[in-house]
Amino acid sequence: xxxxxxxxxxxLIPLVSLLLAALxxxxxxxxxxxxxxxxxxxxxxxxxxxxxxxxxTLYYATNFIFTGLAVSVAFHAKLFNxxxxxxxxxxxxxxxxxxxxxxxxxxxxxxxxxxxxxxLLGAAWAYIPAIxxxxxxxxxVITTIMFNFIAFALLNYLLVNxxxxxxxxxxxxxxxxxxxHLPTLHMLLEPLGIxxxxxxxxxxxxxxxxxxxVFVWLLIWRTRLGYEIRAFGHSESAARYAGINPVRIxxxxxxxxxxxxxxxxxxxxxxxxERLILNSTEGAGFIGIAVALMGRSHPVGVVVASxxxxxxxxxxxxxxxxxSIPRDxxxxxxxxxxxxxxxxxxxxxxxxxxxxxxxxxxxx
Amino acid sequence: MDNANTAGRQETAAPAIELRxxxxxxxxxxxxxxxxxxxxxxxxxxxxxxNGAGKSTLMSILFGYYKADAGEIFISGQKTQIPDSQAAIxxxxxxxxxxxxxxxxxxxxxxxxxxxxxxxxxNTSLRNARATxxxxxxxxxxxxxxxxxxxxxxxGHQQRVxxxxxxxxxxxxxxxDEPTGVLTPSEADQLFRILRRLREEGKTIILITHKLRExxxxxxxxxxxxxxxxxxxxxxxxxxxxxxxxLMVGRKVLLRIEKAPAQPKDVVLEIENLRVIDDAGVExxxxxxxxxxxxxxxxxxxxxxxxxxxxxxxxxxYQPASGKITMNGQExxxxxxxxxxxxxxxxxIAHVPEDRQSEGLIMDYTAWENVVFGYHGDPRxxxxxxxxxxxxxxxATGKMERFDVRxxxxxxxxxxxxxxxxxxxxxxxxxxRDPDILLVGQPTRGVDIGAIEFIHKQIxxxxxxxxxxxLVSVELDEVLSLSDRIAVMFxxxxxxxxxxQNTDEREVGLLMAGVTEEAS
Numbered sequence: 001x002x003x004x005x006x007x008x009x010x011x012l013i014p015l016v017s018l019l020l021a022a023l024x025x026x027x028x029x030x031x032x033x034x035x036x037x038x039x040x041x042x043x044x045x046x047x048x049x050x051x052x053x054x055x056x057t058l059y060y061a062t063n064f065i066f067t068g069l070a071v072s073v074a075f076h077a078k079l080f081n082x083x084x085x086x087x088x089x090x091x092x093x094x095x096x097x098x099x100x101x102x103x104x105x106x107x108x109x110x111x112x113x114x115x116x117x118x119x120l121l122g123a124a125w126a127y128i129p130a131i132x133x134x135x136x137x138x139x140x141v142i143t144t145i146m147f148n149f150i151a152f153a154l155l156n157y158l159l160v161n162x163x164x165x166x167x168x169x170x171x172x173x174x175x176x177x178x179x180x181h182l183p184t185l186h187m188l189l190e191p192l193g194i195x196x197x198x199x200x201x202x203x204x205x206x207x208x209x210x211x212x213x214v215f216v217w218l219l220i221w222r223t224r225l226g227y228e229i230r231a232f233g234h235s236e237s238a239a240r241y242a243g244i245n246p247v248r249i250x251x252x253x254x255x256x257x258x259x260x261x262x263x264x265x266x267x268x269x270x271x272x273x274e275r276l277i278l279n280s281t282e283g284a285g286f287i288g289i290a291v292a293l294m295g296r297s298h299p300v301g302v303v304v305a306s307x308x309x310x311x312x313x314x315x316x317x318x319x320x321x322x323x324s325i326p327r328d329x330x331x332x333x334x335x336x337x338x339x340x341x342x343x344x345x346x347x348x349x350x351x352x353x354x355x356x357x358x359x360x361x362x363x364x
Numbered sequence: 365m366d367n368a369n370t371a372g373r374q375e376t377a378a379p380a381i382e383l384r385x386x387x388x389x390x391x392x393x394x395x396x397x398x399x400x401x402x403x404x405x406x407x408x409x410x411x412x413x414x415n416g417a418g419k420s421t422l423m424s425i426l427f428g429y430y431k432a433d434a435g436e437i438f439i440s441g442q443k444t445q446i447p448d449s450q451a452a453i454x455x456x457x458x459x460x461x462x463x464x465x466x467x468x469x470x471x472x473x474x475x476x477x478x479x480x481x482x483x484x485x486x487n488t489s490l491r492n493a494r495a496t497x498x499x500x501x502x503x504x505x506x507x508x509x510x511x512x513x514x515x516x517x518x519x520g521h522q523q524r525v526x527x528x529x530x531x532x533x534x535x536x537x538x539x540x541d542e543p544t545g546v547l548t549p550s551e552a553d554q555l556f557r558i559l560r561r562l563r564e565e566g567k568t569i570i571l572i573t574h575k576l577r578e579x580x581x582x583x584x585x586x587x588x589x590x591x592x593x594x595x596x597x598x599x600x601x602x603x604x605x606x607x608x609x610x611l612m613v614g615r616k617v618l619l620r621i622e623k624a625p626a627q628p629k630d631v632v633l634e635i636e637n638l639r640v641i642d643d644a645g646v647e648x649x650x651x652x653x654x655x656x657x658x659x660x661x662x663x664x665x666x667x668x669x670x671x672x673x674x675x676x677x678x679x680x681x682y683q684p685a686s687g688k689i690t691m692n693g694q695e696x697x698x699x700x701x702x703x704x705x706x707x708x709x710x711x712x713i714a715h716v717p718e719d720r721q722s723e724g725l726i727m728d729y730t731a732w733e734n735v736v737f738g739y740h741g742d743p744r745x746x747x748x749x750x751x752x753x754x755x756x757x758x759x760a761t762g763k764m765e766r767f768d769v770r771x772x773x774x775x776x777x778x779x780x781x782x783x784x785x786x787x788x789x790x791x792x793x794x795x796x797r798d799p800d801i802l803l804v805g806q807p808t809r810g811v812d813i814g815a816i817e818f819i820h821k822q823i824x825x826x827x828x829x830x831x832x833x834x835l836v837s838v839e840l841d842e843v844l845s846l847s848d849r850i851a852v853m854f855x856x857x858x859x860x861x862x863x864x865q866n867t868d869e870r871e872v873g874l875l876m877a878g879v880t881e882e883a884s
Contacts, residue, residue: 222750241723242738243705
């Protein structure tokens with residue numbers, strides 16, 4: 001059987017899916033009596049038309065890159081990590097502990113320390129469902145979902161009862177010391193002569209997210225561990241035959257996944273909030289699933305999909321601000337994008353494949 | 365045609381199935397090229413060909429899964445369009461696939477009526493079906509408990525349910541795709557009894573297989589396919605296996621391996637009182653003792669499921685066991701705590717597993733990734749933190765070339781190779797490591813004749829280099845022709861050892877059924 005060329009698989013199909021999602025979204029906007037063209041224009045100018053917009057788009061994208069990579073790594077081992085949200089919350093706790101209780105001389109040291117803190121706690125939070133799956137067969141989808149709730153409850157307790165500064169009414173930690181504040185893109189780009197918005201929250205952790213993408217690519221496709229993770233994901237029985245330890249692979253893949261999800265809080269907690277608040281993750285752990293699906297669990301795909309979702313987030317916020325289109329509509333649009341690029345993949349794939357088949361035969 | 369009684373009747377009747385000029389292409393691949401056959405009613409017609417010769421495509425066209433690009437189908441002389449499987453069933457065609465299409469947790473009765481219910485209420489359907497089933501069972505000696513749940517049935521009985529499903533839908537023409545691929549020898553015999561019975565009752569049967577022996581055993585006429593074309597249709601009584609094999613492969617083939625007598629040397633592997641208890645607590649191996657010498661092929665004969673798989677898994681390092689195994693005087697770990705597949709390989713035990721699709725290969729890996737599978741920890745293939753993919757690819761290209769894997773493209777996914785070439789990839793990987801001991805399970809299951817010949821030669825060549833080979837196969841022919849010594853396993857025990865020159869199929873067959881000489 002002849003198959004489609006690779007470019008059609010990785011570029012054309014997502015593009016057609018996106019187009020369909022956009023068309024349907026436009027129909028919905030028309031349905032509530034607004035002008036879809038104006039809405040799209042507003043979204044684009046709001047998210048991409050200024051460095052301020054870009055600053056937000058990239059800020060959101062940074063979150064999604066981390067959580068998308070997290071889901072991707074686990075997925076290569078055929079493990080569905082739904083617990084990115086909880087692992088990111090614990091990562092936030094790690095950041096807060098490191099930033100608050102260790103005196104740092106400079107943000108760069110603090111960033112490294114906080115990265116370790118975030119990764120360690122994120123990985124530890126993923127370790128428990130992983131070991132339960134590997135040793136006891138408790139389904140990882142169920143346990144990771146439950147661990148999201150436990151993480152939230154734990155954080156709630158800690159913020160309200162332990163880490164809240166005396167006299168504050170807010171379930172949040174004290175602000176982190178000055179020396180741990182991360183430079184924003186504005187500060188990073190200024191020496192290069194590029195003017196970037198001062199107010200936008202995008203910060204140096206975007207660079208870390210991109211580095212993480214490179215790291216994941218190397219890990220999965222260039223190392224022995226990655227080879228074993230993928231082999232285990234494709235066929236557990238073959239992995240056993242080859243002497244690949246299923247317990248080890250399950251635990252390691254989940255811990256790498258948890259560490260990546262945890263590192264998301266570098267962006268939100270350390271970069272933007274500069275203190276740990278209760279809901280700093282804002283659902284990014286779940287968006288990571290959609291991002292990984294759309295990006296085919298490939299780092300490049302994940303980065304591209306993250307920017308797209310960042311655009312949807314920021315563009316959606318603009319819509320809500322300037323038009324009477326409710327904020328909820330943007331959730332609808334996101335849902336449509338997820339539906340078409342993730343769940344309805346075959347709906348687009350099959351006709352396209354047939355098209356290529358016909359075209360191929362004419363040539364041959 | 366000169367047999368007046370039977371042939372006379374066939375002459376006058378229209379063919380049960382006639383295909384004229386059927387062609388089908390998938391992109392640039394011509395799967396079927398201008399194929400014409402006539403199958404007379406009340407006969408068994410064999411279609412034989414190597415993997416990828418186009419047999420399955422042809423039958424899928426007949427059953428309405430594919431639409432032919434050109435050609436016509438006649439059923440009992442009537443030109444018939446078969447756009448989908450519903451139409452095929454309506455035309456009286458029933459298909460038994462290689463992989464059964466049964467609902468595992470339904471009963472036999474529920475499976476039989478599935479999709480052919482009389483109405484919205486199940487009770488009437490079930491009652492009617494029960495009566496019909498009883499009648500069919502008597503007529504064709506197809507006894508199956510109608511209330512048994514499918515997953516509790518043996519593979520042979522599941523196949524009977526598939527046949528019953530077709531008969532329940534009033535099939536006059538029955539197509540069986542590689543029906544014995546999953547059966548034990550005795551189950552295959554039972555199947556053939558049923559098929560003969562069906563023929564007596566006037567049903568027409570098309571049997572797709574690549575096993576020459578089955579063709580010779582049971583068919584009346586046989587068509588040979590090669591590379592999408594029908595190269596010959598002959599009467600079975602007027603041909604022989606050698607001729608059919610040549611028609612299939614397109615050149616002369618050795619059906620029986622030529623080999624020099626073995627020259628066994630020292631014992632390399634000593635198995636003492638080996639016991640295996642599986643996860644369900646069932647004892648699968650019940651204290652066996654075996655020796656394996658350098659320079660010999662020890663064949664383990666037995667019906668599938670009598671402990672041979674577990675024996676290979678224990679030796680391959682991924683099934684814990686108790687007892688004692690010594691290799692070259694050193695005891696090897698059986699608990700699984702200090703050993704796994706990779707530590708076994710490091711000791712010089714290579715393993716061609718019984719099931720290449722679920723164990724031997726990662727179907728979604730490229731060929732080069734598969735050629736290093738299990739040996740991916742080898743320092744030769746590492747460079748610093750990373751794997752040395754360039755070295756792996758180079759290594760794989762050489763191995764694929766020497767083992768004549770076709771197409772010789774290491775970037776192709778394993779799933780895109782034919783069965784024979786997949787097996788060659790596995791065999792190349794294991795034999796090229798030059799192991800001291802080679803474990804081989806079902807080396808030629810689902811493999812075409814050309815590749816069988818090649819794989820057998822490679823195994824004998826390894827033996828002649830003074831290595832020890834433990835062969836497990838459910839194909840008795842294969843065990844008899846390859847082995848220098850045969851041990852027969854039954855119910856987790858060794859029933860006896862024989863030398864191939866001093867035994868025959870009958871004796872080994874009896875041992876396989878658990879009958880010892882004292883008892884018989």
